[in-house]
Amino acid sequence: MTDWIDVAALDDIAPRGARLVKTRMGCVALFRTADDAVFALDNACPHKQGPLAEGIVHGKAVTCPLHNWVISLETGLVQGNDEGQVATYPARVADGRVLLDAGFIRARSAA
Amino acid sequence: MTQKLIVIGAGMATGRALEHLFEADADYDVTLFNAEPRGNYNRIMLSPVLAGDKTYQEIITHDAEWYDANGVTCRFGERIAKIDPVAKTVTAENGDVLSYDKLLFGTGSNPFMIPLPGHDLEGVIAYRDLEDTQQMMALGPDNKVVVIGGGLLGLEAAAGMAARGVDVTVVHIMGHLMERQLDEAAGYLLRKALIDKGITVRCQANSKEILGENGQVKALLLDDGTELPCDLLVMAVGIRPNVKLAQDCGLAVGKGIHVDDQMVTSDPDILAVGECVEHDRAIFGLVAPLYDQATVAAKTLMQQEATFVQKELSTKLKVTGCDLFSAGDFADAEGREDIVFRDPARGVYRRLVIEKDVVIGAVMYGDTADSNWFFGLIRDKTDISEMRDTLIFGPAYQGGTPMDPLAAVAALPRDAEICGCNGICKGQIEDAIADGATDLGAVRAVTKASGSCGTCTGLVEQVLAVTLGDDFVIPAAQSICGCTDMTHEDVRRLIKSRALKSMPAVWQECGWKTSCGCHVCRPALNFYLLADWPLEYADDPQSRFINERKHANIQKDGTFSVVPRMWGGITTPDELRAIADAADKYMVPTVKVTGGQRIDLLGVKGEDLPNIWKDLNDAGMVSGYAYSKGLRTVKTCVGTDHCRFGTQDSTGLGIKLEKTLHGSWTPHKLKLGVSGCPRNCAEATCKDIGVVCVDSGYQISIGGAAGMDVKETEFLIQVATEDESIDVIKAVTQAYRENAKYLDRIYKWIGKVGLEWVKEQIEDLTIRQALVDRFELSQSVYRVDPWAEHVRKAETYQPIANLTLEAAE
Numbered sequence: 068m069t070d071w072i073d074v075a076a077l078d079d080i081a082p083r084g085a086r087l088v089k090t091r092m093g094c095v096a097l098f099r100t101a102d103d104a105v106f107a108l109d110n111a112c113p114h115k116q117g118p119l120a121e122g123i124v125h126g127k128a129v130t131c132p133l134h135n136w137v138i139s140l141e142t143g144l145v146q147g148n149d150e151g152q153v154a155t156y157p158a159r160v161a162d163g164r165v166l167l168d169a170g171f172i173r174a175r176s177a178a
Numbered sequence: 179m180t181q182k183l184i185v186i187g188a189g190m191a192t193g194r195a196l197e198h199l200f201e202a203d204a205d206y207d208v209t210l211f212n213a214e215p216r217g218n219y220n221r222i223m224l225s226p227v228l229a230g231d232k233t234y235q236e237i238i239t240h241d242a243e244w245y246d247a248n249g250v251t252c253r254f255g256e257r258i259a260k261i262d263p264v265a266k267t268v269t270a271e272n273g274d275v276l277s278y279d280k281l282l283f284g285t286g287s288n289p290f291m292i293p294l295p296g297h298d299l300e301g302v303i304a305y306r307d308l309e310d311t312q313q314m315m316a317l318g319p320d321n322k323v324v325v326i327g328g329g330l331l332g333l334e335a336a337a338g339m340a341a342r343g344v345d346v347t348v349v350h351i352m353g354h355l356m357e358r359q360l361d362e363a364a365g366y367l368l369r370k371a372l373i374d375k376g377i378t379v380r381c382q383a384n385s386k387e388i389l390g391e392n393g394q395v396k397a398l399l400l401d402d403g404t405e406l407p408c409d410l411l412v413m414a415v416g417i418r419p420n421v422k423l424a425q426d427c428g429l430a431v432g433k434g435i436h437v438d439d440q441m442v443t444s445d446p447d448i449l450a451v452g453e454c455v456e457h458d459r460a461i462f463g464l465v466a467p468l469y470d471q472a473t474v475a476a477k478t479l480m481q482q483e484a485t486f487v488q489k490e491l492s493t494k495l496k497v498t499g500c501d502l503f504s505a506g507d508f509a510d511a512e513g514r515e516d517i518v519f520r521d522p523a524r525g526v527y528r529r530l531v532i533e534k535d536v537v538i539g540a541v542m543y544g545d546t547a548d549s550n551w552f553f554g555l556i557r558d559k560t561d562i563s564e565m566r567d568t569l570i571f572g573p574a575y576q577g578g579t580p581m582d583p584l585a586a587v588a589a590l591p592r593d594a595e596i597c598g599c600n601g602i603c604k605g606q607i608e609d610a611i612a613d614g615a616t617d618l619g620a621v622r623a624v625t626k627a628s629g630s631c632g633t634c635t636g637l638v639e640q641v642l643a644v645t646l647g648d649d650f651v652i653p654a655a656q657s658i659c660g661c662t663d664m665t666h667e668d669v670r671r672l673i674k675s676r677a678l679k680s681m682p683a684v685w686q687e688c689g690w691k692t693s694c695g696c697h698v699c700r701p702a703l704n705f706y707l708l709a710d711w712p713l714e715y716a717d718d719p720q721s722r723f724i725n726e727r728k729h730a731n732i733q734k735d736g737t738f739s740v741v742p743r744m745w746g747g748i749t750t751p752d753e754l755r756a757i758a759d760a761a762d763k764y765m766v767p768t769v770k771v772t773g774g775q776r777i778d779l780l781g782v783k784g785e786d787l788p789n790i791w792k793d794l795n796d797a798g799m800v801s802g803y804a805y806s807k808g809l810r811t812v813k814t815c816v817g818t819d820h821c822r823f824g825t826q827d828s829t830g831l832g833i834k835l836e837k838t839l840h841g842s843w844t845p846h847k848l849k850l851g852v853s854g855c856p857r858n859c860a861e862a863t864c865k866d867i868g869v870v871c872v873d874s875g876y877q878i879s880i881g882g883a884a885g886m887d888v889k890e891t892e893f894l895i896q897v898a899t900e901d902e903s904i905d906v907i908k909a910v911t912q913a914y915r916e917n918a919k920y921l922d923r924i925y926k927w928i929g930k931v932g933l934e935w936v937k938e939q940i941e942d943l944t945i946r947q948a949l950v951d952r953f954e955l956s957q958s959v960y961r962v963d964p965w966a967e968h969v970r971k972a973e974t975y976q977p978i979a980n981l982t983l984e985a986a987e
């Protein structure tokens with residue numbers, strides 16, 4: 068069974084916004100879409116490590132603020148003609164709280 | 179042997195379960211308890227009762243005769259107080275103890291009351307049962323009501339009371355109504371329809387306190403200080419399964435009473451159905467699944483096999499004139515495609531969400547006649563690849579050949595109206611073409627067709643194509659982005675002519691093809707809306723590029739640069755010291771003088787931004803917008819103060835201009851320059867707006883550039899006084915804000931509208947003054963220091979959580 072860790076209130080992230088979560092291995096970006104789904108991705112664009120948390124969120128994608136690559140929040144895959152993938156981590160919302168998979172945090176600290 | 183069945187709650191679910199039992203002649207002796215002083219009725223029809231379309235008598239589902247005929251002992255108005263599952267007895271409120279063989283829970287749910295101060299005042303009610311309904315029905319045209327909650331129940335309550343002439347205000351915390359069932363576009367249409375019914379709708383409104391007088395509700399106070407007076411306050415913000423009794427007797431309870439697929443609780447002799455149960459992590463708030471549960475529970479009680487399976491659900495709103503339907507999952511996601519159909523004129527919106535050739539979600543507004551058919555596709559997971567092209571038009575189009583739009587136009591009679599704004603029909607356009615008009619511009623000039631709002635442009639072009647045949651090729655205008663076929667110009671025109679004041683309004687009325695835009699169109703729309711409706715539209719930071727969202731320039735390594743404003747390029751030793759101190763304190767790696775006479779602190783870490791701003795703020799400096807689509811800098815020369823050639827106070831004018839214009843958003847960046855004499859040391863003639871001071875006054879020229887294109891400005895006007903020069907510059911800026919396409923610099927815009935047109939706006943003093951007034955109106959909102967505002971929400975710049983410690987475990 069997945070062990071979920073409560074990291075924040077959903078309302079702490081603006082709709083179509085993002086916030087960072089600090090882990091031992093650097094920051095992970097938590098995105099909230101317009102319909103209140105939450106996704107966790109490495110905060111680094113596969114192109115030139117652009118900080119994805121600063122991008123514009125639309126649908127279930129984010130556009131990197133540096134050179135406009137569009138990244139799927141669900142799969143981490145780069146959309147369109149560009150290529151690459153960002154690591155994604157299990158995240159979900161329950162009762163207005165944002166939960167992250169504890170296993171992911173362990174993995175990120177063990178590395 | 180006849181067994182004893184005690185039922186707790188005479189609700190919609192237990193009513194149905196009993197019907198099944200008696201139809202099958204099950205051998206049970208039933209006692210039915212209900213906390214409400216009545217038997218089973220159709221709760222969902224309370225809304226038509228409230229609206230006056232039905233009476234209570236008409237919605238009773240089981241009457242005294244029925245209970246009689248089936249030998250049910252009715253104990254209405256009596257609550258069960260306690261259950262002893264070991265002794266298998268229940269205790270009624272009056273102390274009676276009854277034993278059972280089987281017990282059936284159907285306690286429904288409790289309306290959730292937000293614990294606002296004042297929630298226990300007289301006149302604060304929920305919307306759940308007949309008593310609540312009667313309280314609302316007692317109101318009339320002299321009464322005011324506030325409904326908290328813009329979901330299904332809240333809106334039905336509001337519409338029902340509005341139908342009785344009551345003054346109703348709906349207060350909803352989210353950005354659009356029924357956000358769980360509808361997307362923004364449908365929510366926008368619904369809101370429009372409710373406003374037409376005289377209901378006031380306030381979205382994004384946060385309730386703070388319920389105010390009372392002598393124990394009676396008097397008004398609702400919102401976060402922003404607004405007071406909404408009311409005689410009755412209806413809270414319709416959600417429900418919680420009613421599980422207290424089950425919990426007290428030790429049944430397994432989560433969000434609801436746990437049941438298995440046979441509706442049996444953790445006690446084999448106790449079953450539960452309806453809104454009080456939790457099955458496979460889900461709880462239920464609509465009737466359809468409860469009826470399935472009732473069927474299963476009845477079978478289980480008769481020792482027959484049955485399994486409850488969760489199915490897709492759909493929602494409809496029972497408000498006359500608001501036809502809406504939603505089902506399935508309509509969130510945007512990877513691998514999902516949208517088919518969106520919008521008919522702005524009829525107020526129709528349909529959206530299907532498709533995944534792997536199967537419809538998984540649907541939202542419809544305005545015309546829901548085909549909703550059952552679509553719901554069937556969702557439920558049955560029908561493969562739609564064959565009918566994809568015509569799917570959105572509904573069942574009537576399946577099997578037929580898809581219509582060729584040109585053939586449809588060709589088939590129109592001569593008196594068919596093409597342009598609604600100007601009342602132009604097809605025949606008039608054909609005549610114009612016969613008289614020699616061969617393109618859209620010529621048809622427009624002769625007939626005015628498509629000249630007003632422009633929505634019929636496509637249709638006029640099709641008439642041209644049909645009439646001229648191969649001689650006419652429909653021009654492919656550059657649309658804003660993939661979300662729409664419309665050009666920036668079309669959208670701007672519609673925003674003004676139709677008074678569209680929100681993004682969902684634009685998406686709907688302009689027929690956007692996506693549910694909520696993309697990173698290309700959203701920043702443009704955000705600008706257009708705030709430029710046209712500065713007071714009504716609230717800027718959307720999430721539709722801004724990061725530089726504007728954080729008021730700092732993002733660098734290639736993800737750090738930021740910060741540029742404090744130096745009015746007209748003037749600074750002081752104190753300011754320089756403060757900048758130097760900030761650079762030390764935040765370990766700024768690079769300090770650079772910019773091309774616009776400012777100091778750039780490069781390499782500031784994102785989380786340090788609010789702190790460095792605060793320090794600079796404290797030293798009297800505000801943000802430089804050195805990175806926005808807005809006024810950046812006004813570059814100046816030293817002018818009369820020190821220069822032997824200066825004719826006017828160019829530095830002073832630069833400072834004044836910067837102080838008036840700062841904070842104003844523009845289609846693209848806006849840079850100004852003011853030089854004190856034609857030697858032009860401030861290089862004013864390659865700026866967007868340049869002023870060159872001369873002996874006789876101020877020469878203003880516009881449309882310069884020194885970026886990817888290098889251009890000299892073009893002369894606009896010469897004025898005699900400094901005040902007049904400031905007015906002219908405000909007016910030009912406003913004309914540019916109101917008319918240009920997003921991301922067109924001034925020179926590109928002039929290329930489109932012509933310098934002559936701009937001159938006319940400026941030379942006509944009435945038009946000029948109106949532009950100045952509108953500019954000032956907008957600046958009354960936007961002439962602020964964003965740094966100071968952001969410092970107040972500094973915590974959003976920090977990581978939301980720190981898991982470095984967790985990891986150490």
Ligand SMILES: Cc1cc2nc3c(=O)[nH]c(=O)nc-3n(C[C@H](O)[C@H](O)[C@H](O)COP(=O)(O)OP(=O)(O)OC[C@H]3O[C@@H](n4cnc5c(N)ncnc54)[C@H](O)[C@@H]3O)c2cc1C
Pocket residue numbers: 186187188189190191192211212213214221222223224225256257258259284285286287305306307331420423451452453454462463464465466468494496
């Ligand atoms: C105004 C309104 C409009 C609605 N419209 C729709 C709609 O359009 N479509 C739709 O699908 N759903 C609609 N619903 C929801 C629907 O009515 C409910 O899902 C359904 O009624 C729930 O049935 P139930 O049997 O679980 O509970 P209920 O019908 O609520 O019955 C529970 C009963 O148990 C009684 N009770 C509770 N505790 C005790 C106790 N200790 N002892 C004895 N009795 C007790 C209560 O008094 C109540 O009468 C609407 C609801 C409301 C209020």
Ligand code: SF4
Pocket residue numbers: 815816817818821822823824825828853854855856857858859860
């Ligand atoms: S533009 Fe003229 S007034 Fe200004 S510094 Fe140069 S020479 Fe002096």
Ligand code: SF4
Pocket residue numbers: none
């Ligand atoms: S000129 Fe080009 S490289 Fe230089 S600062 Fe501007 S955008 Fe960056």
Ligand code: FES
Pocket residue numbers: 112113114115116117131132133134135136
């Ligand atoms: S770093 Fe993200 S697009 Fe270049």
